[in-house]
Amino acid sequence: MSTTNGAAVRFEKVQKSYDGKNLVVKDLNLDIAPGEFLTMLGPSGSGKTTCLMMLAGFEPATHGEIFLNDQPINNVPPYKRGIGMVFQNYALFPHMTVAENLAFPLQIRKLPKSERDAKVQKALDMVELGQFGNRRPIQLSGGQQQRVAVARALVFDPDLVLMDEPLGALDKQLREQMQYEIKHIHENLGITVVYVTHDQSEALTMSDRVAVFEDGVIQQLSGPDALYENPKNSFVAQFIGENNKLSGTVKSLEDGRCRVELNDGTELSADPVNVANVGDKTTLSLRPERIEFEPVESTENVVNGTIKEVIYHGDHLRVVMEVAGNDEFIVKVRNRGDQRILEPGQMHSLGWAANDCKALDFVQ
Amino acid sequence: MTSALTTHDGQPLHKSLARALRREKLRSLLLIAPLLAFVLVTFVFPIADMLFRSVENSIVPDTLPGTTRTIQSWDATGDELPSEEVYTSLADDLLLAQELKIHTRLGSRLNYDQPGIASTFRKSGRQVRKLDASAHLDSFSEFNKEWGTPSAWADIKTHALWPTAFPASSIAFNNWTRYIISDEGDDADLSSMTPYGTVYSALFYDVQKFNDDQWSQLTASSSAVSHLFTGLKDQLPNFPSANYKEQFLDIDDGWGEIDNWRTIHRLSPRMVDSYYWASIDRERTVEGVEHKPANERIYVKLFIRTFVMSMVITVSCILLGYPIAYLLATLPTRTSNLLLILVLLPFWTSLLVRTSAWKVLLQQQGVINDILVWARIIGDDGRLALINNITGTIITMTHILLPFMILPLFSVMKTISPSYVRAAKSMGATDWTAFRRVYFPNTIPGIGAGSILVFILSIGYYITPELVGGTSGVFISNRIAYHISSSLNWGLAAALGSILLASVLILYWAYDKVVGIDNVKLG
Structure with missing residues (x-):
């Protein structure tokens, strides 16, 4: 496996333990292609930031090897790795002006002053902060500081930029705007970006590929759409987007279809993703927006449910229902203006296609 | 131009706001009132009083009210001793002073500026009662018997020209009154007594200075004292001049030394700067301010030593405290x-x-010496002198003040995110560059706070240098303590303290100008 394959970054059998008892990262194998935007997504404590820190060189790998452009870097100190990095709280040097912050990596590389100034100005212009070079970081708003941090990570033209939850401190609107800006910068410069976040919508919007971390293991590594449409296990289904869970037992398994009997006796058809044998316990995963009210006769799965609560969300309505013993069953109804009146207490039939219903590993 | 904002009912907005805030202010004032009172009573007032002592000098004009007046007309720059008039008032002042037993205290005070003068006062105190002061008492009585009666003085005191035309005799009379009260108690019947001789001598000098107008007022028929003064003017040339000077010179040679008189002349005002000159090893002489003799100069050296050693201690604290604070x-x-x-x-x-x-x-x-000898780093005969000198003071004070450096440094370092150094390294900085360019500049507020604390504390430190400093390792504060508790020269102690306080404030101001006090973080 340790042949050169042109990957910008390669983790090979990497393990990490802080205390010698527990593994924070368990046997990580990951190739990141040049120019790729890869996001490490996961809840806190899942090992994603540790991976980033190992890549940056601030934490040594306990076992395994990390390659940068096919060169092993385990013994290369961080300052020789030439990786740009954007930190969670920006880590802008408070005692320097914005321009001095940006000039810092260039001074260290001993660039002549004229070239340095030109590069700093270019980087500031790129993040639309051309006029702010003489300010102190503290005089900037959160969003502006964020841009400076991005500009500083890029000003010395690294091939690889690491971003550690860079948008965590921003409010929702600004965060969305910055997502697009970072995405565009990535596309324009063609650099490789490794991005760490616990915000799944950020991961879905920005990434070429997403690695979902949990318990030190990559649960699924795929593009954003595959992640959402075809989760490989219950954790991914639950973590990415909204999800209805129904527990049951596999009754039959054939031709890419399975029949699952729920705990209350209802039988449903599902797409068998993570079940192997008849008689296995399974958890069905179902996206709320794929459920139809009063479905047509030919719909594969039809069940009855009782409305418990209707929540108005502007562009859609969230209907909380009791379905097959699950009283947190959520249905999203598009706000068309002509939909039927939905009120708590009403009984309705619901339907969905077998393909939208994934039979995954059983979780409580 | 827009008019000032008003509230709905037409009140000016700022007034309305002030009223709304007044309650709040009052409440906060009440909350701090106990502490404020405590600090005022136990701290601010005593310190202000102490500092006031550095210029306060009332003991001289209070003890020598007559002499300090008459000596003003003496030419202190000349070679002549003061006139007989000055000796007269000295005799009068000393009579009262020895009765009140305050002449030795005055002697000690003057001795700070003129060593040796104390014994002159002590000796004179014992002898002053024996002075022959009868000359003028007799002359006045011979001129008119009435002068020797209590009623004469009662009448003079009712006259409109008392006390303005009688500056010397009014002081002398007042001295005499206090003398009698001290001698015989509060119930002494002053109206039945005639003053002693020195009061008449004082009167003799006052009378000589009357102008024609005053003479005519006193001798006018409407005047109650016309019988006392009519014809006196013509008789005055026949009065003998006083002979106190001669008598004083007999008592003690000190009264013939012109420098002693210059000292009294210089220290006559209620406020003097002599303590401050003494604090910087200088003294005022008739030729102006001069250096003290080389063997008496100690304070400037002590001040410089105090500042230099405080700086050395501060730097040692930074060097030792920085790594510890970083570890913490x-x-x-x-x-x-x-x-x-x-x-x-x-x-x-x-x-x-x-x-x-x-x-x-x-x-x-x-x-430590034992270990060094054991390790053969030094020989047994080459044991190091580590205590009772500057080294001892520096080592001990550095140890004692170290926490004051570590704690502010620690609290500042605690706020420096480790991501700063990481960011610097990710941009290519080596460990050393990251420290020098990023970490260290961010710890400067802590260094500043620690340095101010340590420096100001050590500049006024007393106990430790006293115990381990020997003679070469003591600070100015030890000298201040000496003057407070041993030599009892509180004025000098206060002046030294004021200079210390002023220099600390100046340093603080300079620090604010150079580094900026906003850059100081204590936590």
Whole structure:
């Protein structure tokens, strides 16, 4: 496996333990292609930031090897790795002006002053902060500081930029705007970006590929759409987007279809993703927006449910229902203006296609 | 131009706001009132009083009210002794002073500026009662018997020209009154007594200075004292001149020394700057301000030593405290808490115990010398003198003040995110560059706060230098303490203290200008 394959970054059998008892990262194998935007997504404590820190060189790998452009870097100190990095709280040097912050990596590389100034100005212009070079970081708003941090990570033209939850401190609107800006910068410069976040919508919007971390293991590594449409296990289904869970037992398994009997006796058809044998316990995963009210006769799965609560969300309505013993069953109804009146207490039939219903590993 | 904003009912907005805030202000004032009162009573007032003593000099004009008046007309720059008139008032002042037993105190005060003068006062106090002061009393009585009666003085005192035309005799009469009251008690019947001779001598000099107008007022038929003064003017040339000068010179040669008189002349005002000149090893002479003799110059040297040693101590604290504070700030909480306890441990130990412990460690036969000898780093005959000198003071004070450097440094370092150094390294900075360009500049507020604390504390430190400093390692504060408790020259102590306070304030101001006090973080 340790042949050169042109990957910008390669983790090979990497393990990490802080205390010698527990593994924070368990046997990580990951190739990141040049120019790729890869996001490490996961809840806190899942090992994603540790991976980033190992890549940056601030934490040594306990076992395994990390390659940068096919060169092993385990013994290369961080300052020789030439990786740009954007930190969670920006880590802008408070005692320097914005321009001095940006000039810092260039001074260290001993660039002549004229070239340095030109590069700093270019980087500031790129993040639309051309006029702010003489300010102190503290005089900037959160969003502006964020841009400076991005500009500083890029000003010395690294091939690889690491971003550690860079948008965590921003409010929702600004965060969305910055997502697009970072995405565009990535596309324009063609650099490789490794991005760490616990915000799944950020991961879905920005990434070429997403690695979902949990318990030190990559649960699924795929593009954003595959992640959402075809989760490989219950954790991914639950973590990415909204999800209805129904527990049951596999009754039959054939031709890419399975029949699952729920705990209350209802039988449903599902797409068998993570079940192997008849008689296995399974958890069905179902996206709320794929459920139809009063479905047509030919719909594969039809069940009855009782409305418990209707929540108005502007562009859609969230209907909380009791379905097959699950009283947190959520249905999203598009706000068309002509939909039927939905009120708590009403009984309705619901339907969905077998393909939208994934039979995954059983979780409580 | 827009008019001032008003509230709905037409009140000016700022007034309305002030009223709304007044209650709040009153409440906060009430809350701090106990502390404020405590600080005022136990701290501000005593310090202000102490500082006031550095210029206060009332003991001289209060003890010598007549002399300090008459000596003003004497030419202190000349070679002549003061006139007979000055000796007359001195006799009168000393009579009262020895009765009140305050002449030796005055002697001690004057002795600070003119060594030796105290014994002159002590000696004169014993002898002044024996002075022959009868000359003018007799002359006045011979001129008119009435002069020798109590009623004469009762009448003069009712006259409109008393006391303006009688500056010397009014002071002398007042002295005499106090003398009698002190001698015979509060119930003494002053109206039945005639003053003693020196009062008449004082009167003699007053009368000589009357102008024609005053003469005519006193001798006018409407005047109650016309019988006393009519014809007196013509008789005056026949009055003998006083002979106090001669008598004083007999009592003590000191009264013939012109420098003693210059000292009294110089210290006549109620406020004097002599303590301040003394604090910087200078003195005022008739030729102006001059250096004291070389063997008496100690304070400037002490001030310089105090400042230089405080700086050395501050720098040592930075050098020793910085790595410890860094460790405290970066180690895991469990370990750093343990370390912090070790740093704080000295705070919970008595200062005296710590200082004494250093005596044991540092003395010639002490632990450190023993170890060095044992390790053959020094020979047994080459034991280092580590205590009772500057070295001892620096070592001990650095140890004692170290926590004051570590704690502010620690609290500042604690706020420096480790991501700063990481960011610097990710941009290519080596460990050293990251420290020098990023970490260190961010710790400067802590260094500033620690340095101000340590420097100001050490500049006024007293106990430790006293115990381990010997003679070469003492600070100016030890000298101040000496003047407060041993030599009792509180004025000089106050002046030294004021200079110390002023220099600290100046340094603080300079620090604010150069570094900026906003850059100081204590936590």
